[in-house]
Ligand code: SF4
C-alpha cells in the first residue's frame with residue numbers, strides 16, 4: 001500500500017511498512033549505514049544511520065516508515081550524529097587502504113569515510129590488546145581493524161545458525177569471540193565463511209586474499225608497518241581526502257587484473273551461486289551476495305573448497321593403456337582410438353554391448369549430449385547417471401503419487417512450514433545452506449522440527465522431537481502414522497475428496513500397519529508415534545525432507561512413496577509451507593536425470609515407450625531411435641559379468657568407489673573389453689580404463705546446473721581450461737563426430753536451444769532468461785513462466801488428481817546375525833564431498849578432516865576396549881576395510897557409521913549388491929559387519945581443530961542492548977543520554 005510522507009522537505013510517495021533505511025537507499029539519499037545489511041536486517045550497533053524523524057533522532061535502519069512521517073537526513077543534528085558515530089568507528093579501525101587487500105571498491109568503512117568527506121578523526125585510533133588470529137586455514141580475524149559492527153555475529157548466530165560468534169559488550173575492550181573466547185581453530189567454527197562475507201572491512205578476511213589482492217600488499221610485515229606509518233604520518237597535514245585519492249587510484253588499478261565471474265557451486269544440490277574473484281589462475285575469494293537460493297550463504301566447500309582446480313594432479317594429457325601401463329597420447333590419437341573401438345565393438349556385438357554413464361557433476365548440456373551420443377549415434381539406451389545410487393527411489397515415490405520427480409517447492413517454502421520433518425538426512429552436513437534456513441526458522445520463527453535418523457546429528461540435536469527407529473523400518477512408522485491419522489479423523493478429508501484418488505485401496509493396504517505393530521517393528525513407543533501424528537495434524541503446513549537414509553534401502557521407493565502418501569492424507573501439498581523435498585546430493589544430479597541420462601527416459605522424463613515422443617526426437621535428431629529400455633548402472637555391472645556388455649564410456653563419475661559392492665564393480669570394470677574414463681583427475685575408476693581423457697571442472701566451462709529446487713542456473717567460465725584438458729561437452733562432441741554425427745555446437749547455449757525445442761518441461765528455458773543471477777524452476781512455459789511451487793493448480797496426472805499408492809511390507813536385506821553383529825550406516829560429512837576426490841585436494845579441508853573413520857558408540861567402545869584412534873577391521877559379507885575408530889554418542893548401541901570420503905578404505909568395499917526392488921538403487925544402508933579390534937592405536941582420526949570439538953555459544957544475535965547498557969555509551973548527537981529510538 002502506498003502512502004505519503006515528507007523526506008528532507010519534499011512530499012514523497014512511499015510503501016507503508018518499509019524500513020526507513022531501505023526507502024532512503026532506494027530514493028538515493030546519502031545516509032551512511034555501516035552495520036545495516038539487507039540480508040541481515042537492522043543490527044543497530046554502528047549508529048551511523050541517525051536521522052531526524054518528527055524532530056527526534058532515530059536509527060533509520062530500525063525505523064519503519066509510516067504515513068505523515070517527517071524525515072530529515074541532512075539536518076545539523078542528524079549530520080552531527082552521523083559524524084560522531086562514524087568517528088567512533090574510526091577509533092577502532094586504522095585507515096591504511098592503499099596497502100589493504102580489502103581496498104576493492106566495496107569496503108564500507110572506506111566508502112563511508114569518503115561519503116562523509118572525513119578529513120580528520122576526533123577520536124584517535126587505539127589498538128586493542130589482542131593479537132590477530134590466523135588459526136583457521138581459510139580466514140583471519142584482526143581485532144585491531146574490527147569496528148564491532150556485529151554483522152559477523154548476526155550472520156553466524158542467525159543466518160548460518162552455527163552460533164559460534166559473540167561480542168561480550170561488557171568487556172573493557174570488546175572484540176569478536178569464537179566460542180566465548182577460544183582460538184578460531186579450536187572453536188566450533190565450521191568455516192562456512194558467512195562472517196567473512198558480511199564483514200564490512202578487512203577485520204575478517206579470506207587468507208587467499210591476504211597479500212594477493214593489492215599491488216602493495218605482499219610486502220613483508222616490517223615494510224608493511226613502515227608503509228602504514230607513512231600513511232598515518234601524512235594524515236594530520238593532508239587529511240584523509242588526499243590519502244583516499246591514492247588508495248582509490250590503487251583500487252582502480254586492481255580492476256584491470258581482478259575478474260569477478262558468476263558461477264554455481266560444484267558440490268551439493270542446494271545450488272548456491274556466487275562470484276569468484278580471480279587474478280590470472282589464482283582464486284582470490286568466493287563472494288556470495290545475490291544467489292536466488294543462498295544470498296550471502298555458503299558452506300566450507302562452496303566458500304573455500306576450490307584449490308583442486310589448480311592442483312598439480314590435474315590430468316592434462318590423454319592416456320592410453322598399453323601393455324598394462326598408461327602412456328601419454330595426443331588428443332587426436334586418443335579420440336581416434338575411442339571411435340575406432342566403439343565402431344568395432346558395435347559392429348561385432350551390436351549397439352547394446354556399449355554403455356554410457358553421465359556425470360551429475362557436469363552440466364545439463366553435457367548430460368544431454370551424452371545421452372544423444374548413446375541413443376542417436378551409437379543406437380543404445382544403455383545410459384544412466386549416479387541418481388541411480390541415491391535419488392531414483394525418491395523420484396519413483398513422487399512419480400507414483402504426485403507426478404513430477406522433483407521437490408514440490410523451493411527452500412523458501414520449507415522456511416514457511418509450521419513443521420519440518422527430516423528423515424534419513426544429515427541436512428546440516430550434506431545440504432548445509434538449506435539446513436541454515438531450517439535452523440533459522442526453528443530458532444527465530446518458532447518452526448517445529450522432527451528428525452528421524454539413526455544418528456544424533458546436528459539437526460537431531462536441535463529437533464523438538466528426535467526419533468531413532470530401528471534401521472530400515474521407516475516405511476512402517478510412516479505408514480502407521482498415516483493410518484492413525486485416517487482412523488482418528490485427523491486426515492484432511494476435503495483435500496482427499498477433491499484432489500486424491502485411490503483412498504480405499506490405500507487404506508486397505510495400510511491395515512496391517514497398526515501403531516502397535518509399528519512400535520514393535522521400529523523400536524519406538526506408541527506414545528511417540530502418536531506424538532508425531534498429532535504434531536503433523538496440528539501443524540500449519542508440513543514439509544518432509546529426506547535423503548539417502550530413506551532411499552538407499554531395498555524398500556527405498558516404498559519409503560519415499562509412504563512419505564508422499566502421508567503428505568497427501570494430511571493435505572500437505574499445493575501451497576507454500578508444504579510438500580515433499582527429496583534432497584538431491586550432487587550439484588547436478590537433478591539435471592542429469594532431467595536431461596535424459598536415464599535408460600528409460602528421453603530428456604524431460606519423456607518415455608522411450610511413447611511413439612509420439614520418439615518421433616519428435618527422431619525428427620529433431622534425424623535418426624531412428626532404439627525403443628527398448630536400456631540398462632541402468634546396476635544392470636550394466638551384471639551385464640559385464642555376464643559377458644553381454646563389452647564397452648563403456650563414463651565421464652565425471654567415480655563408479656569404482658561410489659557404486660555399492662566395490663569389489664564386484666571393480667572386477668566388472670576390469671573385464672570390459674574397452675573402457676573410456678573422462679575426468680579431471682586420475683580417479684580410482686581410471687585405473688580400469690583403456691583410455692583416460694582429461695576434462696575440465698565447472699570453473700573452466702559454461703553451461704547450466706539444476707539444483708534440488710528444480711532451479712536451472714547458468715555458470716560462466718571463470719578460467720580457461722587448464723592446458724591439455726577440455727570441457728566435457730567438447731570431448732563428447734569430438735567423439736560423436738568421429739562416429740559420424742556431424743554435430744556443430746559452438747557454445748552450450750546452442751545445445752540448450754535444442755533441448756528446449758524438444759522438451760516441453762524446458763520449452764521456455766533460454767540462456768537469455770538465465771543471464772547473470774537469473775534462474776528458472778522447471779517446468780518452464782514458452783513465455784518463460786516457471787513454477788517455484790508445483791501443483792498449485794493441480795497434480796501432474798491427466799485428471800489433475802494425486803494418487804495414494806498402496807504400500808506393502810518387505811524385509812530388509814543383509815541383516816545382522818550372530819556373525820555380522822553390527823549395523824553399518826554410511827554417508828557424507830560436511831567438509832568432504834562424496835569420496836573426496838576434490839576436497840582432499842584442498843589443504844585446509846584436509847587439515848580439518850585428514851581421513852575417514854568409523855563412528856563407534858560409547859557402549860560398543862567400552863564393551864570392546866576401543867578408544868578414538870584404535871584401528872579396527874570391519875568385515876562384511878562382501879569385503880573388508882581397515883579404519884580408525886572415533887568414539888561418539890552420535891551413534892548408539894550396535895550401530896556404526898562410516899563417512900564415504902576415502903579412496904583407501906572406501907565403505908563400499910563393505911556394501912552389498914542388494915537393491916531397491918523398483919529402481920535398482922543399491923541398499924547401501926542395509927549392511928552388516930563384524931569388527932576386529934586391531935592392536936594399533938593411533939591419533940584420533942578427527943584432529944582437535946575440527947569444529948565438532950567446539951562449544952557454540954547460542955544467543956539471540958549480537959544483543960546490542962548490552963552495548964547500550966555500557967556506562968560509556970550514549971546515542972550520538974544526543975545530549976539526553978541514553979534514548980531508545982521511538983519508531984523501532
Ligand atoms: S561458523 Fe565460523 S565461518 Fe561460519 S559464520 Fe560462524 S565463525 Fe564465521
Ligand code: SF4
Pocket residue numbers: 145146147148149150151152153176195198199200201203204
Ligand atoms: S569482524 Fe565482525 S564485528 Fe568486526 S568489523 Fe567485521 S563484521 Fe564487524
Ligand code: SF4
Pocket residue numbers: 265266267268269270271272294297298299300301302303431432433434
Ligand atoms: S551448501 Fe552445497 S551448493 Fe551451497 S556452498 Fe555448500 S556445497 Fe555448495
Ligand code: FES
Pocket residue numbers: 032033034035036043044045046047048049050059060061062
Ligand atoms: S546502520 Fe548501523 S545502526 Fe543503522
